[in-house]
Amino acid sequence: MTQPILVIKDMSIVFSSPDEADIEAVRQVDLTLTPGKTLALVGESGCGKSVTARAVLRLLDRNANIPRGSILFQPEGEAATDIARLKQDSLPLRAIRGNQISMIFQEPMSSLSPVHTIGDQIDEMMILHEGLRPKQARERTVALLDQVGIPGARQRADAYPFELSGGLRQRAMIAMALACTPQLLIADEPTTALDVTTQAQILDLLRQLQSDFGMAMLFITHDLGVVAEIADEVAVMYLGDVVEQGSVYDVFARPSHPYTQALMSSIPKMARKAERVRLSPIKGTVPAPKDRPVGCAFTSRCPYAFEPCATIRPERTEVGGGHHARCHLLTRQPVEAVA
Structure with missing residues (x-):
């Protein structure tokens, strides 16, 4: 190598x-x-x-x-x-x-x-x-x-x-x-x-x-x-954090961080007149660097944010071979069913 x-x-x-x-x-x-x-x-x-x-x-x-x-x-x-x-x-x-x-x-x-x-x-x-x-x-x-x-x-x-x-x-x-x-x-x-x-x-x-x-x-x-x-490889940054990184194929085919997913969804797509759809912009605005959350930088704009996102920085989690992302959703334990 x-x-x-x-x-x-x-x-x-x-x-x-x-x-x-x-x-x-x-x-x-x-x-x-x-x-x-x-x-x-x-x-x-x-x-x-x-x-x-x-x-x-x-x-x-x-x-x-x-x-x-x-x-x-x-x-x-x-x-x-x-x-x-x-x-x-x-x-x-x-x-x-x-x-x-x-x-x-x-x-x-x-x-x-x-x-x-x-x-x-x-x-x-x-x-x-x-x-x-x-x-x-x-x-x-x-x-x-x-x-x-x-x-x-x-x-x-x-x-x-x-x-x-x-x-x-x-x-x-x-x-x-x-x-x-x-x-x-x-x-x-x-x-x-x-x-x-x-x-x-x-x-x-x-x-x-x-x-x-x-x-x-x-x-x-x-x-x-x-x-x-x-x-060959891509690293996605948001507000000073690398939130996802991996090969171009992996990140484009399987985006694992909500910010990367939002970026992919916001790309204009070719469509016939009858199939036209509105663009899907990322909601909210980028906070000022001095107002960045202690935890995940994308918390204020993330539709999946939950309790630890604003206060605990996500660990760099491996999604696949050489493909990593920083998101609490990747390590969140499923809620056990009530007996």
Whole structure:
């Protein structure tokens, strides 16, 4: 069995404020990533997906910290490094960022420097991490831009981000992330702002590049259709908790947490005019992080909630081989019949 390259164990992320109580944005998350496989992290906006991903590279805000848990990164043949315990901007951490672990950010227009050309920004990665000379780096950059499907790669390398379309900027961001051939790629909603055709092209490109490089991928999205197309495993997040995790087939075929079931029910379905039915939205609203229940985070919106849900956090329960969920319904003892 292939050794995992990244194991996140019992990780919590807390944001502090001088005026209010600390807020636990991510609560005791467990994730495992394996070379050549894609783990999709899904959930509503604000559930903690991006914060979890940024924690892997320690790109959190200054008022955020990781008070508990570990982020063990172990490339093949190397000793494990706990990224959670590395000092911010230390040399060991900087050696990992962009080199062994890269990230495709959600919005390339705000992530790319507007005052530097695309080529200069990609060149810098290879000059810094691999010690290439500027001319060598530029040749590699042109080859990368061509590999990710940017037409006229040599000319586009001299373009500024505002001179490119959204799809080309996203491809340039992918080229930058792959500049040093990372062993783990984090893709934070890389297709959200793209049209359907460009989205399909980007997904095909990521699959092909993953096959070429054999890298592990953490894919963050709220689009379950994209998950079904690109992922091997899926972890469902709600209000900072991973409530269900397993293979894509298991989670889609047998959703075991009420939140996952509600997500599946809310997907629009193709139907004939005579068979039209109303959408089934998830009732209620997501509570503010400071108002999160002590127990199950989904308690206030769950139609099956009962007494212990609000006060006791559910244990991670195995539903099937490698398929887990956090729900009291899975461990609830049936009421004995009265004689």
